[in-house]
Amino acid sequence: MSTLRPLACALALSLIAGLASPTADAAKKKAAAKPKAPAAASACSDFYASANGDWLRSNPLSGAGSVSSLETLAANARKQQLELLNSAMTAPQGNVQKLLGDFWASGLDEAAVERDGAQPIAPLLGRINAIKKAKEIPASIAALHQVGIPVAFNFGADIDLQDLERHIGYFSQGGLGLPDPAYYTRTDADTRQLLGHYNNYVQKILTLTGTSKDQLAAESLFVIDLETRIARASKSLPDLRDPRANYAPVAVATLAKQYKNLQLGAFLKAQGVTDDSVSLANPQLFAELDKLLGSLKPDQWKTYLRWRVGDSMAPYLAKPFRDAEFEFRGRVLRGHAAPAPRQQAVLDAITLAAGPMVGHEYAARYLPAATDARAEQIAAQLRDALGKAIDADTRFSEAVKHEARAKLGKLKIEVGTPKRDLDYSVQPMGRGSFGSNMLIASTWRHREEMKRIGRGNADRRWDVLPQEPSLAYDIAQNRLIVTAAMLQAPVLDMSKPEAAQYGSYGALVGAELTHGFDSRGRYVNAKQEVRDWWTPAEVSAWDSLAGRVAAQYGAEPYPGLNGVKVNGNQVREVAIADQAGVELAWSAFRAASPAASKDADQAFFRAWAGLWAQQLSPEVAAQRSAAGIHAPGQWRTNVPLSNLAAFGETFGCKAGTAMQRKPDQQIKVFP
Structure with missing residues (x-):
């Protein structure tokens, strides 16, 4: 059911930081004396360790690869979802909760799931088994897509790169049981072994969906042969990474003529899509599928379709299905x-098939109106602070400032849940069959996805769920998105002083808003057109800034790893945003509270440090050092603050100390 996942539009803000271990020079000792304990970290020597000392002592790894302040937030959000679903199961408040409570109860009732066996997919299998001719296959393909089971290819809604105000339908490659098309054609020993495991899995699912023992070997070859043909016509995974290379609008009217056997025009009607154009970036694949529908026997297609149904639904059916799926x-x-434990598995399933419904109720239960209003207020203040910073920015020419002001003026702030709600008119789910409920919910979810296609629908909803912690700038829609789950400690803790709210939540908002006006945001202008609105002068100034930031971070050791430095070039874009976020949040805080006390000032900086408290195992640290785009928590905390004169003034740090660089060494994103 992979098409049920929200389509990625680069919305999710990754909030992972590395472990910082306080360091100090070992004290010199006399021959007969015991070694002295390292000096405790101070605000001016290592603010991260000083501010987070209690947290670091109270949160050891205990066998986990990582533990962090923000991972704790995510765990709390999952706990809240479980509480919500349990409450909806026993005492639902409203129709949506009734549906969710019944769905949840059906998933937790393992005995009922076992009794159900393969019954939830029996109607789908019956339709497939009734196919007599090849021309009947496209209608079955369309019907399976409607219930959230993608076969032969994928089809979903995403941004139209020529008109960011709309979504269009994207026909893209899919329909494979293995995650990489290359697995089907590689000949190395490891891949051959993997294909052997895969063949065993295919045979198990085919047995469970009706294949007799004497036909098992032949029918599993049917599946793998057809998938291999699809894989050979598919693009490699690296080729799929560039959205522009996978965008190719075509007129819907031409599809029926070009791919007569696939019946793509009828497919779109079945999905409820009436738009006049779609994207189809791999015509060779669809030409091959069209050819295969005309050349392969219907029995091979029927076996493949039956396999795809069993494979997609296996996690939600009886134990033999689940065991086979997990084993592979x-x-x-x-x-x-x-x-995964049963509760977690059912929560994951409901998130996949009915995540927006959970999000709707999650925000109503866990996002107080006062928190929502405060989050919007601070975000608006950070937007104003960014406007003033742009006006004063000496790197931007007047023409570029004009474009930036226009873009900032159109910026939208959406907090808690999407502004445009969904249609929750679905069939009653009941408590009788978890597998059937998955199909009912995923049919609804697919329907809502298809509604995103067409003009004026680009902002229909988010590509992240309200119950998932996220704070991000949506570059295509020029909007800031803050989910309900993000608006709790340590990000926005309403029990903390206002200064702390600016230092944590405000700084994150500032960092994300900066992305609309940085080396990424420069490619979308105020009219939401994909166009570079910088001149070579701005590019040169930015590159100079990025080089200096990379050098600062590249000079720091990676905590927990011997002899490894932070990769400055790898982390520099996020590091620039962090620096900008702290600068803008400080400006907004001082504008809102010009007479703030020193205690309040200190609370601002401690809140920033509290975001990045984290412990990492050496293995995870090595992985993030090699590939992560985020600096370790010690340096996400310390480096931006060491560039701020206000931090040194607040804590009495002298210029040239670890936490207060000399004025000529300080970097500012907004001088």
């Missing part, structure tokens, strides 16, 4: 030792 996808592909 969980153990072989992901290296998991055991399946």
Whole structure:
């Protein structure tokens, strides 16, 4: 059911920081004397360790690869979702909760799931088994897409790169049981072994969906042969990374003529899509699929469709299905030792099929109106602070400032939940069948996805769920998105003083807003057109800034790793945003509270440090050092603050100390 996942529009803000261990020179000792304990970190020597000392002592790794302040926030959001669903199951408040409570109850009732066996997919299998001719196959493909089971290819809604105000439908490659098309054609020993495991899995699912023992070997070859043909016509995974290379609008009217066997025009009508154009960036693949529909026997297609239904629905059916799916996808592909606990598995399933429904109720339950209003207020203040910073920015020419002001003037702030709600008119789910409920909910979710296609629908909803912690700038829609789950400690803690709210939440908002006007935001102008609105002068100034930031971070050791420095070039874009966020939040805070006390000033900076408290195992630290775009928490805290004269003044740090660089060494994004 992969198409049920929200389509990625680069919305999610990754909030992972590295472990920082306080360091100090070992004291010199006399021969007979015991070694002295390292000096405790101070605000001026290592603010991260000083501010987060209690947290670091109270949150050891305890066998986990990482633990952090923000991971704790995410865990709390998951706990809240469980509380919500349990409450909806026993005492629902309203129709949406009634649907969710019944859905949740059906998933927790393992005995009922076992009794249900394969019954939830029996109607789908019956339709497939009734196919007599090849021309009947496209209608079955369309019907399976409608219930959230993608076969042969993928189809979903995403931004029209020529008109960011709308979404269009994207026909893209899919329909494979293995995650990489290359697995089907590589000949190395590891891949051959993987294909052997895969063949065993295919045979298990085919057995569970009706294949007799004497036909099993032949029918599993049917599946793998058809998927191999699809894989050969598919693009490699690296080729899929550039959105522009996978955008190719075509007129819907031409599809029926070009791909007669696939019946793509009828497919779109079945999905409820009436737009006049779609994107189809791999015509070779669809030409191959069209050819295969005309050349392969219907029995091969029927076997493939039956397999795709069983594979997609296996996690939600009886134990033989679940065990087969976990053995291959969980153990072989992901290296998991055991399946997720039942509650977590059911929560993941409901998130996949009905996540927006959970988000709707989550925000109503866990986002107080006062918190919502405060979050919007601070975000608006940060927007104003950014406007003033742009006006004063000496790197921007007047023409570029004019464009930036226009873009900032159109910036939208959406907090808690999307402004445009969804249609929750779905069939009653009931408590009788978890697998059937998955199909009912995923049919609704697919319907709502298809409604995003067309003019004026680009902002229909978010590509992140309200119950998932996220704070991000949506570059295509020029809007700031803050989910309900993000608006709790340590990001926006209403029990903390206002200064702390600016230092944590305000700084994150400032960092994200900066992305609309940085080396990424420069490619979308105020009219939401994909156009570079910088001149070479701005590019040169930015590159100079980025080089200096990279040098600052590149000089720091990676905590927990011997002899490893932070990769400054790798982390510099996020690091620039962090620096800008702290600068803008400080300006907004001082504008709102010009007479703030020193205690309040200190609370601002401690709140920033509190965001990045984290412990990492050496293995995870090595992984993030090699590939992560975020600096370790110690340096996400300390480096931006060491560039601020206000920090040194607040804590009495002398110029040239670790936490207060000399004025000529300080970097400011907005001088």
